[in-house]
Amino acid sequence: xxxPLLDVFLTTVWVFLWILWFILLFRxxxxxxxxxxxxxxxxAGWCVFVVVLPFLGVFVYLIARGRGMGEREARASMKAxxxxxxxxxxxxxxxxxxxLSKLVELKNHGDITAEEYxxxxxxxxxx
Numbered sequence: 001x002x003x004p005l006l007d008v009f010l011t012t013v014w015v016f017l018w019i020l021w022f023i024l025l026f027r028x029x030x031x032x033x034x035x036x037x038x039x040x041x042x043x044a045g046w047c048v049f050v051v052v053l054p055f056l057g058v059f060v061y062l063i064a065r066g067r068g069m070g071e072r073e074a075r076a077s078m079k080a081x082x083x084x085x086x087x088x089x090x091x092x093x094x095x096x097x098x099x100l101s102k103l104v105e106l107k108n109h110g111d112i113t114a115e116e117y118x119x120x121x122x123x124x125x126x127x
Contacts, residue, residue, distance in 0.1 A: 025050070
């Protein structure tokens with residue numbers, strides 16, 4: 001069997017385009033369902049449009065709402081980053097409080113001296 005090099009290239013291009021199409025389709029549907037400004041009926045209408053006439057539906061969606069897709073993605077990314085920073089801040093604060101309370105207990109029980117407590121406390125607060 002022979003499969004010329006040009007046919008291999010064209011098959012690769014078609015596979016790439018097929019994968020690209022599915023990625024684009026999933027991005028559009030994902031953006032549609034993440035958007036809170038569109039009502040349920042609007043989402044249903046866009047879904048019917050994208051499913052019944054997929055090529056036309058996706059291209060019309062990109063033309064009509066393409067700029068908003070980037071803005072919504074950027075907002076979601078900034079919100080996720082802010083949530084992560086807040087989580088780290090809360091976790092770090094809780095971690096320091098727990099360590100300091102353990103040090104206080106050790107000092108009160110006489111397991112460490114006041115000088116050792118102050119050094120350990122300085123290390124915890126510096127971290």
